[in-house]
Amino acid sequence: MAVRRKIDDYTLCLSCGRSECTERRFHPIMEKSKERSLKMKKLTIDDVARKAGVSKSTVSQYLNQRYQYMSEATRQRIAQVIEELEYRPNGLARSLKQNRTYLVGVIVANIDYNLSIRCVKAIESELQSRGIQTLICNADEDPDKERSHIETLLARQVDGLIVFPTAHQAAIYEKLNEQHTPYVFIDRLVEGVRTQSLLLDNEAAVKMGVSELIASGHSRIGIMTLPLGVQPITPRKERLAGFRKVMEEAGLPLCEDYVCSAAAADLADELAKLMALPEPPTAIIAANDIVLAELLKASNRQGIQIPQQLSVIGIDDAEFAQIYNPAVTTLSQPAREMGTQAAKIIMAGIEDKEKPVPITYRFAPSLQVGASVKDLRRGE
Amino acid sequence: MAVRRKIDDYTLCLSCGRSECTERRFHPIMEKSKERSLKMKKLTIDDVARKAGVSKSTVSQYLNQRYQYMSEATRQRIAQVIEELEYRPNGLARSLKQNRTYLVGVIVANIDYNLSIRCVKAIESELQSRGIQTLICNADEDPDKERSHIETLLARQVDGLIVFPTAHQAAIYEKLNEQHTPYVFIDRLVEGVRTQSLLLDNEAAVKMGVSELIASGHSRIGIMTLPLGVQPITPRKERLAGFRKVMEEAGLPLCEDYVCSAAAADLADELAKLMALPEPPTAIIAANDIVLAELLKASNRQGIQIPQQLSVIGIDDAEFAQIYNPAVTTLSQPAREMGTQAAKIIMAGIEDKEKPVPITYRFAPSLQVGASVKDLRRGE
DNA sequence: TGGAAAATAGAAATCGTTTTAAAAGAAGGG
DNA sequence: CCCTTCTTTTAAAACGATTTCTATTTTCCA
DSSP, X not given: OTTGGGSSSEEEETTTOOHHHHTTTTOOOEEOOHHHHSOOOOOOHHHHHHHHTSOHHHHHHHHTTOGGGSOHXXXXXXXXXXXXXXXXXXXXXXXXXXXXXXXXXXXXXOTTSHHHHHHHHHHHHHHHTTTOEEEEEEOTTOHHHHHHXXXXXXXXXOSEEEEOOSSOOHHHHHHHHHTTOOEEEXXXXXXXXXXXXXXXXXXXXXXXXXXXXXXXXXXXXEEEEOOOOSSOOHHHHHHHHHHXXXXXXXXXXXXXXXXXXXXXXXXXXXXXXXXXXSSOOSEEEEOSHHHHHHHHHHXXXXXXXXXXXXXXXXXXXXXXXXXXXXXXXXXXXXXXXXHHHHHHHHHHHHHHXXXXXXXXXXXOOEEEOOSOSOOTTTTO | OTTGGGSSSEEXXXXXXXXXXXXXXXXXXXXXXXXXXXXXXXXXXXXXXXXXXXXXXXXXXXXXXXXXXXXXXXXXXXXXXXXXXXXXXXXXXXXXXXXXXXXXXXXXXXXXXXXXXXXXHHHHHXXXXXXXXEEEEEOTXXXXXXXXXXXXXXXXXXXXXXXOOSSOOHHHHHHHHHTTOOEEEESSOOTTOOSEEEEEOHHXXXXXXXXXXXXXXXXXXXXXXXXXXXXXXXXXXXXXXXXXXXXXXXXXXXXXXXXXXXXXXXHHHHHHHHHHSSSOOSEEEEOSHHHHHHHHHHHHHHTOOTTTTOEEEEESXXXXXXXXXXXXEEEEOOHHHHXXXXXXXXXXXXXXXXXXXXXXXXXXXXXXXXXXXXXXXXXX
């Protein structure tokens, strides 16, 4: 044990419970540093200029790769000095003067959705390839946090914003329009705001799900979503509305008991109620990741066999859908593509300085066939 | 359908496949904006000063809440003008002058681990409560990306860095020490670098796992990890080494066939090989999220019954462990606490300007009992 | 060799703040 | 009524770059 506890000068083992550790657990011991006090002088462009024997304007030209303004010799000298000194220009000063930060802010409504993370990864990778850094903020479904993040990001002069909005705060976004800050919405819309948006074709997703169920002989189909609330979040609203419409189009009876919107914590109860009906549904569409998770957990606990007793189709990109036994059939979103496109659009907005026509891009879901749908026709 | 396609001026349905959409799918139509060209003049502190009839120094004092330098009347006047104009100070200029950005960079080795996200959420929330913004970067297990992220973040003058390192690039971090930029490691260590680090007590985790299995009568216990590689990543290395040690301490025979490190894609094969042994293990410890995911998927496909045929214990915080049927017993990390502490430590480094003594904090894992371990004693 | 054009270097203004030191005004005491 | 002593207010110098415009040097050609 001794070895493990000495990886560094001190290694306090929080699991050992020894009394000697307790006191200092979370109180890092500091020691005054002499060097720190005598203010570290930072390297500036002047230092480089002096050492290279040129003016700082020349160095600046070099930094911005305008080599036509200097002789080959100067160029090399500057390069060498920068190398030696390990000089790195101060991004703040640069951005201040250039009025460009090469920063794009991403505000995620809820980072717990797998979709968010997948989109963000795509956004980051696309932007990075263009030399832009991404500042990710999580609003945690709180409109106030969303607003405050926008304020902070603007104060930092970000070049653009990609937003998974939490609510319908049109006023904020109107202001962004006024000051010509490019922004796009992704996954969800904000009512009354004219800008570019990228979303799943939610109705198509529901339709594909229902079709799949019908093809397997189901007709008693239900849907579970999170609560709609006063300002319904786009995907929930569209998926629910889509469900009603699609069922009607398919000529299937829509039983209101089969349509349920409830908070995550209440979904288990709702499921129990559904299954206790004289005529329970034979299949349920889980309108998103979170609903699917609750649904699976609840059916484990309640001993509901999937798909023998209940067929399930999920919408979204939950990782666990593929891992669950049986694998859950889902309608997944082209998250990578959506993120990449969002990034491209925002870059167009930043670089072209032209006002884009508001467009809502709709992305097609794709069916990931699992084994969570029972084929009623063959009585499997 | 018509309604849905007109949420905004244009709504192109990417799922409908109509030929008319195809062309413009990803080519946002731009229109020249007249206003954009006549350069938006940004509101500055001068505008406020002029309108309030005071000097800009006074306004600046106001902005920094040093009200003792002005009369109550001026104070109110400035407040009002700022309100009217909706003036927001330029963060770049501020940071440049103050030599403080109120930005902390977080570099995540791999954002696909649930642990990463949970830590990041905790970090973000702790920092935000102190008025600090978090800039999250994903290194994607690529040391070059890690390095480049550090460079960019430093160029932006972040106040501190929280790093889930990808490899053992000591040199970079030495430089951080030299220039007195506070940073901490989390989840993994970098060999040869003296700083504060926060990690799971990996050995304790393995020990708890093995104990749990022994308590249920298992003795043929295996472990699966991702590849160790040339520069072994801390948790893998420690968990594997810990396993060997703990088995020995427990007086159990350690069969080398039961110890396997392989890439995610090869784990299914490895599992098949293990189960095909004349004496297959009765239990396996999955050393992290990814291994557990592959293990579960593979056993689904290979028809291996958990826990009847094989007991499983996972280390880490995979969401799907609780959702899987049966729920998987895991050793989970106190991610929230780790993140919060990392944030606190980095803030201490930033504010106290004192050099911390290098400490490696070890966090205790906790056992989440599921139903993935068969009790061999009762022949369950 | 003179002079114009091209190449190179440098001075100074600027970006939008903060901060310091000093000026101006008000109040109080003798 | 002048001199202190506070209280308010302001001017000016940073912060670390970029950029424009001018000055200097080279080069080249007649």
